[in-house]
Amino acid sequence: MIETKSLGIVETQYARPPGELELESGEKLGPLTLAYETYGSLNADRTNAILVFHALSGDAHAAGYHEGDDSPGWWDGMIGPGKAFDTDKYFVICSNVIGGCKGSTGPSSENPQTGRPYGLDFPIITIKDMVNAQKKLVDSLGIDKLLSVAGGSMGGMQALQWAVSYPSRVLSAIPIATTARHSPQQIAFNEVGRQAIMADPNWNNGDYYGGTPPTRGLSVARMVGHITYMSDASMGEKFGRRFKDRLENEKFEPDFEVEGYLQYRGDNFVKRFDANSYLYITKALDYFDLHNGKGLNQVLKGVTARFLVMAFKSDWLYPAYQSLEIVKACKLAGVDATYCELNSQYGHDAFLLEIEEQSYLVKHFLNSVSENNGNGKHE
Amino acid sequence: MIETKSLGIVETQYARPPGELELESGEKLGPLTLAYETYGSLNADRTNAILVFHALSGDAHAAGYHEGDDSPGWWDGMIGPGKAFDTDKYFVICSNVIGGCKGSTGPSSENPQTGRPYGLDFPIITIKDMVNAQKKLVDSLGIDKLLSVAGGSMGGMQALQWAVSYPSRVLSAIPIATTARHSPQQIAFNEVGRQAIMADPNWNNGDYYGGTPPTRGLSVARMVGHITYMSDASMGEKFGRRFKDRLENEKFEPDFEVEGYLQYRGDNFVKRFDANSYLYITKALDYFDLHNGKGLNQVLKGVTARFLVMAFKSDWLYPAYQSLEIVKACKLAGVDATYCELNSQYGHDAFLLEIEEQSYLVKHFLNSVSENNGNGKHE
Numbered sequence A, B: 001m002i003e004t005k006s007l008g009i010v011e012t013q014y015a016r017p018p019g020e021l022e023l024e025s026g027e028k029l030g031p032l033t034l035a036y037e038t039y040g041s042l043n044a045d046r047t048n049a050i051l052v053f054h055a056l057s058g059d060a061h062a063a064g065y066h067e068g069d070d071s072p073g074w075w076d077g078m079i080g081p082g083k084a085f086d087t088d089k090y091f092v093i094c095s096n097v098i099g100g101c102k103g104s105t106g107p108s109s110e111n112p113q114t115g116r117p118y119g120l121d122f123p124i125i126t127i128k129d130m131v132n133a134q135k136k137l138v139d140s141l142g143i144d145k146l147l148s149v150a151g152g153s154m155g156g157m158q159a160l161q162w163a164v165s166y167p168s169r170v171l172s173a174i175p176i177a178t179t180a181r182h183s184p185q186q187i188a189f190n191e192v193g194r195q196a197i198m199a200d201p202n203w204n205n206g207d208y209y210g211g212t213p214p215t216r217g218l219s220v221a222r223m224v225g226h227i228t229y230m231s232d233a234s235m236g237e238k239f240g241r242r243f244k245d246r247l248e249n250e251k252f253e254p255d256f257e258v259e260g261y262l263q264y265r266g267d268n269f270v271k272r273f274d275a276n277s278y279l280y281i282t283k284a285l286d287y288f289d290l291h292n293g294k295g296l297n298q299v300l301k302g303v304t305a306r307f308l309v310m311a312f313k314s315d316w317l318y319p320a321y322q323s324l325e326i327v328k329a330c331k332l333a334g335v336d337a338t339y340c341e342l343n344s345q346y347g348h349d350a351f352l353l354e355i356e357e358q359s360y361l362v363k364h365f366l367n368s369v370s371e372n373n374g375n376g377k378h379e
Helices: A127-140 A154-166 A184-199 A202-207 A215-229 A233-240 A258-274 A275-287 A296-300 A319-334 A347-353 A353-370 B127-140 B154-165 B184-199 B200-204 B215-227 B233-240 B257-273 B275-287 B296-300 B320-333 B348-352 B356-374
Strands: A013-015 A035-037 A051-055 A091-093 A148-152 A172-176 A306-312 A337-342 B011-016 B032-039 B049-053 B089-093 B147-152 B172-176 B304-313 B337-342
Touching: A013 A127, A013 B089, A035 A127, A035 B089, A051 A154, A051 B257, A127 A154, A148 A353, A154 A172, A154 A296, A154 B154, A172 A353, A172 B049, A184 A215, A184 A275, A184 B184, A184 B215, A184 B233, A184 B257, A184 B320, A202 A215, A202 A275, A202 B233, A215 A275, A215 A347, A233 A258, A233 B184, A258 B184, A275 B296, A296 A319, A296 A353, A306 A319, A306 A347, A306 A353, A319 A337, A337 A353, B011 B049, B011 B127, B032 B127, B049 B127, B049 B154, B089 B127, B127 B275, B147 B154, B154 B172, B154 B275, B154 B296, B154 B304, B184 B200, B184 B215, B184 B275, B200 B215, B215 B257, B215 B275, B215 B348, B257 B320, B296 B304, B296 B348, B304 B320, B304 B348, B304 B356, B320 B337, B337 B356
Parallel strands: A051 A091, A051 A148, A148 A172, A172 A306, A306 A337, B049 B089, B049 B147, B147 B172, B172 B304, B304 B337
Antiparallel strands: A013 A035, A035 A091, B011 B032, B032 B089
16 A cells, blocks of 8 residues: 555646637637646656646646645545655646636636627637647646646546647546547437526526526536436435435425435535536537547547546446447557456446546556656656 | 237327325325226226326327327327237226326316416325326226236336235236336436426416416426437437537537437427426326335235336336346245346337337237136137
């Protein structure tokens, strides 16, 4: 057992790369703000940097504690001294995606053309656009080659896109619980969430900043999401058919614990997330198609990064077969790929919760990539 | 091959059983109207009656055509001359559940206390209450013993409840794609639908009759439902990632065919279904727990009906393991049960779509039940 420690107090930083970001749509976005955090130290050769990516509702705060906060960043179990992404060895960077609402430029940011929040004037963005924004950040930090790019769910899509868009800048990729393109079922669940938001009169065609936001619609969207993040088995274990405590017996108030839990998660989410960001980011997920009209193996030709691909048996939102499609395409393209299917009950949430087994796999994979990169043998 | 024919034109009838229905909640419901249809003829011994049950959004119109309609009843492939439920031999009855909005007493019916639609003054109803209402109908038709009770999804729950509540009245039961109790995941999907309805300001706490109904909320609820009725594979086959034709390129209008399909199904549903009925019926589903605090095999002790239990491999809403729990409990209780898991791609919708294989199994099962009942050998 290696002893792991917390990173302690960390702070979000803000980069303002010069110029505008040219988007896949042809539109331009700028000036650009990118919220990001870093953990560990960049070595003298600048060869130990790892970029990690957050999922739909995540942010730049991947690890450590913000001053005064009780809970750490969303991947704190994976990032820190002695952990999978070992900050004693690596320099870990995480930035909030564009389109988000956690410090990077998104629909709630000020539109320089009007001086008011963008709302629906914010341009449509894609996973590739998110990656291109991150590239500006990595450039501004003076990092030429990333030792690894890693993330789960939407984070995994960004890892895949990095390896394909910037093959000379990426030594390895760790896509977890993800896909090379959204299936109709994945699109359908997102569409229900979007419809719930847009059905809320407070959404007001995206123009609600300074007024009442569409909290009921966003809450329903989040509830749908939560069901898809868990497995039938994990819900069964967590809630069973237990009834919740009710003060009064109003019709159609939550009866079952699972109903109360979903409402609680939904109501909490609206305090920390912007409904328009939910629309833009889910659309980016749905548009994602690394195939780009070709065979995936064609797209992966020329990729030099080594891949560690992980999926979870009980994940029915991003089922293992989608990870296997990536691995198969890697093999056909001559890309070095290792595949691990982990035996978790947690469903899609497993990439956030199954720390021990993921840590073991990531740690050894990164050691091997790092050694091949001439960084000397660790441990 | 047996030649099958259509039933031709059929009509919905209305029964008004005397007295009130005592509900599980202790409340009373009445006067009661039950919409029902019958197909085929009751024999002189009154021994050839089969009761079939509809699912969440179904109605009494199970087979044949209503005057002027282009499409037949919801189980027309299964019910008719020469079909699985062969109306040359059997007298088939189907009634709309109480709480519904298709002719039987429900929240949109007139509350005799106020002269206005019930709305949320309609009492909470359960699957058992639905079955008790049907019992009044069967009694009024002068039928003592049912040759079979059969249905898919919520219809399967009613079949199970009949066999348990009225063991001396039921010779066989055919529960299809169903469960003896709703899992937390099943409850969760229903709760999202209810929240979507109740989030619609037009819902107005259930008091919208004569005004604008909560169509946007009900449409979102139906969209969630539709995703759960299909399988990942059937959605992939039906839609892929094809883009739909768009007249204009408004942001967050449907891009993908699957989005357009869901919206179409949602928008269509609100024309034919009442939002309050959706709330009451989904609650009845969620409350359903045949276990009743005991082992299911204890509950099935004393049941004399023979069971044909069917599930579909790609049905992830009512997964096969739930059918197997029923079969296992039957075996432990000494109840004669046959189990068939059918290899369909259609997901939960398979009980409506996989006609050929279901027909074969149902036909032979009913023949055998009928022979044992002294009705002589058929075919």
